[in-house]
Amino acid sequence: MTESQAQSPTGRPADLATSSTAPSSTVTPMTALQTDEAIGELRVEIDAVDAALVELVARRIQISKQVGRLRMAAGGTRLSLAREQAVVARFSAELGETGTSLAMLLLRAGRGRL
Known part of the structure; x- marks a missing residue:
């Protein structure tokens, strides 16, 4: 990676992280246009991010329902509380309270009706 391709601490290319469109504590005066x-x-x-998220969420729901069907076919329960708690913990660690809410929504969507 060259210096011009260096990444910022956020993982974004440095030129994007410091561009006038990136959030910053110092704002360069801009015209209304x-x-x-x-x-x-x-x-x-x-x-674009939203479109990717919709695709990923749909895929996650599909996979989750397959897991539930396989668990039930093997004589188990459809849900695994330990697994769900691990998912919530991971999202919470990464995103805080928003992560907790997001994880709960994803889990509910993947479960279907209880």
Whole structure:
């Protein structure tokens, strides 16, 4: 990786992490047009992330339901409380309270009706 390709502590390429569109404690004065353009670019990026998330969540739900069917076919219970607690703990460790809520939503979606 060259110096120009260095990454910031957030894992983003350094040039993106320090660009005028990246959140910063010091804001470079922008015109209204520049601000609107920067916001538009960020919203395009958010839309792309959202599309990827929807795809991943749908895949996660599908896999989770397969696991439940296999567990039941083997004579077990559909759910594993220990596994669910581990998922919640992992999300909570990474994202705090938001992670807890997100993990609970994902688990509920993957379980189907109880």
